[in-house]
Amino acid sequence: xxxxxxxxxxxxxxxxxxxxxxxxxxxxxxxxxxxxxxxxxxxxxxxxxxxxxxxxxxxxxxxxxxxxxxxxxxxxxxxxxxxxxxxxxxxxxxxxxxxxxxxxxxxxxxxxxxxxxxxxxxxxxxxxxxxxxxxxxxxxxxxxxxxxxxxxxxxxxxxxxxxxxxxxxxxxx
Numbered sequence: 001x002x003x004x005x006x007x008x009x010x011x012x013x014x015x016x017x018x019x020x021x022x023x024x025x026x027x028x029x030x031x032x033x034x035x036x037x038x039x040x041x042x043x044x045x046x047x048x049x050x051x052x053x054x055x056x057x058x059x060x061x062x063x064x065x066x067x068x069x070x071x072x073x074x075x076x077x078x079x080x081x082x083x084x085x086x087x088x089x090x091x092x093x094x095x096x097x098x099x100x101x102x103x104x105x106x107x108x109x110x111x112x113x114x115x116x117x118x119x120x121x122x123x124x125x126x127x128x129x130x131x132x133x134x135x136x137x138x139x140x141x142x143x144x145x146x147x148x149x150x151x152x153x154x155x156x157x158x159x160x161x162x163x164x165x166x167x168x169x170x171x172x173x
Contacts, residue, residue: 104167
């Protein structure tokens with residue numbers, strides 16, 4: 001019996017030493033729901049301006065569920081999401097994607113900056129979807145009832161085919 005206790009103590013000591021050594025690769029983090037494991041995490045925002053703070057707020061809301069007409073952390077639609085995020089930083093946006101598109105400052109796609117709003121025509125000719133550019137060709141948005149707030153790439157086939165334009169509000173100030 002005593003031999004088993006000694007063997008157990010030795011095993012525990014070896015296991016503890018192996019864990020404490022810090023050697024070996026760190027395990028990869030689990031992907032977030034709805035995010036393919038091959039995607040890199042969102043870029044770290046270092047912009048000290050309002051755009052950086054807006055993006056940080058938006059990224060913290062990833063995983064919030066989609067609710068048609070929703071404009072609060074309990075549930076967002078696309079324009080409710082952007083309106084809520086900007087509003088937390090003193091920038092008032094119109095309520096709908098079409099109004100946000102119409103009233104924002106038009107920006108060429110080549111001049112897209114983190115913090116700009118990106119618009120898509122997903123249900124016809126006008127702006128029907130909006131997201132927030134976060135850099136590296138990515139945007140965060142509340143896509144639809146089947147998905148929570150998440151990050152997508154602007155150059156994916158679906159989003160590039162439906163891309164409408166870029167609008168800037170006071171995010172960069």
